[in-house]
Amino acid sequence: xxxxxxxxxxRALVRSFVKxxxxxxxxxxxxxxxxxxxxxxxxxxxxxFVFSTILKVRVGVGEGTEQFAxxxxxxxxxxxxxxxxxxxxxxxxxxxANLIKRAVFPAEILxxxxxxxxxxxxxxxxxxxxxxxxxxxxPISPVMLLLPAILLLQFVLTTGLAWIVAGTTVFIxxxxxxxxxxxxxxxxxxxxxxxxxxxxLGMRVLxxxxxxxxxxxxxxxxxxxxxxxxxxxxxxxxxxxxVVFVVGYRVFTRMQPAFADVL
Amino acid sequence: xxxxxxxxxSKAYRIYANPKDRLKEFLHRGRRTYHQEFWALRDVNVRIGxxxxxxxxxxxxxxxxxxxxxxxxxxxxxxxxxxxxxxxxTILELGTGFNPEFSGRENAMMSGTILGIPPNxxxxxxxxxxxxxxxxxxxxxxxxxxxxxxxxxxxxAVATSVDPDVLIVDEALSVGDQYFQKRxxxxxxxxxxxxxxxxxxxxxxxxxxxxxxxxxxxxxxxxAEAGDPSRVIGAYENHLREREIAKAPVRxxxxxxxxxxxxxxxxxxxxxxxxxxxxxxTGEDFAVTVQYEVPQPPTVVHVGIVIDxxxxxxxxxxxxxxxxxxxxxxxxxxxxxxPGLALMSGMYTVSVALLDEHGLHLYDxxxxxxxxxxxxxxxxxxxxxxxxxxxxxxxxxDLRTYQPIPSEAGRG
Numbered sequence: 001x002x003x004x005x006x007x008x009x010x011r012a013l014v015r016s017f018v019k020x021x022x023x024x025x026x027x028x029x030x031x032x033x034x035x036x037x038x039x040x041x042x043x044x045x046x047x048x049f050v051f052s053t054i055l056k057v058r059v060g061v062g063e064g065t066e067q068f069a070x071x072x073x074x075x076x077x078x079x080x081x082x083x084x085x086x087x088x089x090x091x092x093x094x095x096x097a098n099l100i101k102r103a104v105f106p107a108e109i110l111x112x113x114x115x116x117x118x119x120x121x122x123x124x125x126x127x128x129x130x131x132x133x134x135x136x137x138x139p140i141s142p143v144m145l146l147l148p149a150i151l152l153l154q155f156v157l158t159t160g161l162a163w164i165v166a167g168t169t170v171f172i173x174x175x176x177x178x179x180x181x182x183x184x185x186x187x188x189x190x191x192x193x194x195x196x197x198x199x200x201l202g203m204r205v206l207x208x209x210x211x212x213x214x215x216x217x218x219x220x221x222x223x224x225x226x227x228x229x230x231x232x233x234x235x236x237x238x239x240x241x242x243v244v245f246v247v248g249y250r251v252f253t254r255m256q257p258a259f260a261d262v263l
Numbered sequence: 264x265x266x267x268x269x270x271x272x273s274k275a276y277r278i279y280a281n282p283k284d285r286l287k288e289f290l291h292r293g294r295r296t297y298h299q300e301f302w303a304l305r306d307v308n309v310r311i312g313x314x315x316x317x318x319x320x321x322x323x324x325x326x327x328x329x330x331x332x333x334x335x336x337x338x339x340x341x342x343x344x345x346x347x348x349x350x351x352x353t354i355l356e357l358g359t360g361f362n363p364e365f366s367g368r369e370n371a372m373m374s375g376t377i378l379g380i381p382p383n384x385x386x387x388x389x390x391x392x393x394x395x396x397x398x399x400x401x402x403x404x405x406x407x408x409x410x411x412x413x414x415x416x417x418x419x420a421v422a423t424s425v426d427p428d429v430l431i432v433d434e435a436l437s438v439g440d441q442y443f444q445k446r447x448x449x450x451x452x453x454x455x456x457x458x459x460x461x462x463x464x465x466x467x468x469x470x471x472x473x474x475x476x477x478x479x480x481x482x483x484x485x486x487a488e489a490g491d492p493s494r495v496i497g498a499y500e501n502h503l504r505e506r507e508i509a510k511a512p513v514r515x516x517x518x519x520x521x522x523x524x525x526x527x528x529x530x531x532x533x534x535x536x537x538x539x540x541x542x543x544x545t546g547e548d549f550a551v552t553v554q555y556e557v558p559q560p561p562t563v564v565h566v567g568i569v570i571d572x573x574x575x576x577x578x579x580x581x582x583x584x585x586x587x588x589x590x591x592x593x594x595x596x597x598x599x600x601x602p603g604l605a606l607m608s609g610m611y612t613v614s615v616a617l618l619d620e621h622g623l624h625l626y627d628x629x630x631x632x633x634x635x636x637x638x639x640x641x642x643x644x645x646x647x648x649x650x651x652x653x654x655x656x657x658x659x660x661d662l663r664t665y666q667p668i669p670s671e672a673g674r675g
Binding site: 010012013016020024096098099100101102103104105106171172173174257258260261 | 276277282285286289332335336337338339351353355360361362363364365369372373374376377382
């Protein structure tokens with residue numbers, strides 16, 4: 001609760017960090033922010049070319065995989081935002097050592113801005129996806145109005161983990177490298193490149209303890225299938241997210257006083 | 264009322280030989296330790312009243328910055344505690360908490376937000392910040408493009424525009440040109456007059472003397488002396504000079520069977536008094552009496568005397584062969600007198616040498632072995648008291664030609 005209040009209190013600060021972060025990415029380029037649209041667009045076109053035109057992938061019929069490129073794209077967007085947020089939060093305290101060592105700075109907002117920046121990029125990607133869906137005449141369902149709720153869950157989960165990662169990396173720098181490995185393993189254990197129906201029954205338990213599976217499925221349900229997500233998995237995702245958020249905030253604020261000593 | 268209070272304030276840093284040790288210690292969960300402790304600050308007790316200015320002095324690594332960071336709340340004390348009253352604004356070293364990618368304006372806004380100033384109020388303060396920093400168009404460019412002078416100007420402008428109750432300044436004034444330093448000092452003066460509390464450290468003892476109500480000298484993380492500025496600064500200056508001397512190699516006189524003349528006694532005295540003393544006032548008659556032994560008389564002996572300040576600055580030297588004086592050729596004494604000692608307050612040393620008839624070979628050399636202190640009553644500064652007088656310039660003609668000082672008036 002304190003975490004949320006703190007973030008709200010410093011919302012102006014968070015906003016300027018996110019803004020600066022997004023601007024910095026395309027700084028000096030001629031079309032600027034337009035690149036954030038071009039990247040997902042090219043990705044989508046390439047997926048379509050490779051998976052639908054060349055490989056003609058047809059898996060898990062009835063699960064929205066008819067257009068495999070769209071299926072993959074819809075799963076990769078939230079995953080990329082999640083992975084990018086976590087990966088960048090690992091270095092965020094070190095990058096801003098100047099602020100921590102020389103000012104009484106609310107360090108807890110630092111891991112949050114890469115998370116938000118990632119989600120903003122995800123939103124642009126969803127915009128491209130929606131345009132593609134409209135272009136091919138795919139039905140757009142009103143359940144999509146629930147997207148903000150899922151985005152919020154994603155934010156809560158990612159922020160909680162980002163706090164833990166950001167704080168721990170200050171003391172154990174190896175975590176940043178370790179994280180790359182963990183995220184690679186994690187993405188392949190999450191049905192993003194394949195539909196969940198292909199997972200052997202005995203291993204399905206892995207899916208249910210994986211909050212990213214619940215999250216990716218929720219997006220696919222809302223956007224591709226026009227269905228409400230399964231309430232059970234949503235409740236689980238919400239509880240995992242809440243626990244991770246609270247624990248993450250506690251862990252981070254416990255470590256925070258020692259940052260200035262170590263940096 | 265107390266604005267800043269530190270009680271048994273101590274700070275230890277953990278030093279790990281390599282990053283692996285930190286991980287190992289973490290995994291052992293405190294059952295084994297892999298670090299060495301370094302105490303940057305130890306048991307510091309300070310009370311700074313509201314409206315008073317405390318200057319912090321000390322060698323590099325004495326704990327000044329650590330102390331300021333603890334008071335600012337950037338570092339947490341290892342033990343003891345520090346409390347502050349009101350809004351604390353800080354300019355720590357080169358660069359406050361600025362984000363290099365943000366523009367000056369954004370950084371100013373950010374600093375304001377961190378200090379808990381509502382955005383609209385900070386918005387209102389921005390013109391004043393920009394005006395004081397005098398960085399022109401750079402105010403809207405990323406801070407990473409700033410010169411170090413611009414950076415400090417902005418930092419100072421932001422820190423002082425937010426109406427803090429306590430201002431902490433670490434060495435910031437040593438950067439920037441004279442003009443800016445002057446404006447900083449002016450602003451700090453205005454703060455003092457407005458009853459703000461200031462804690463600041465500088466290597467410029469001149470600035471410290473100028474601004475501080477009280478001075479704290481830190482040495483190896485502990486308080487060496489605290490209190491009245493001129494007393495503490497004087498003590499620190501002595502410490503600095505002695506440290507300089509300790510570094511310089513001292514020539515030791517040759518040992519062996521005593522066939523050559525040697526100095527048997529050196530007496531520092533005043534106005535022909537019998538008693539030896541090591542404290543004198545500026546303007547007193549000062550005398551150095553050198554007594555020496557000549558084992559194989561008659562031997563021509565010349566006496567050289569050098570006075571140094573304890574930072575190694577040579578003040579004066581005189582020798583009998585230069586002056587055309589012939590001291591006794593058997594065991595005896597000579598005296599060098601200084602009517603109206605012109606030295607200003609400080610610690611000084613006397614070196615005495617015995618030379619051969621040509622003044623080339625050293626029979627005995629007692630380098631800086633005899634110490635004395637000079638104190639002054641007048642508020643002048645420097646190494647020695649020069650004859651002087653002030654006069655008003657009357658008109659343009661007086662600027663070009665002026666009368667020589669009558670010889671009687673020039674001498675005290």
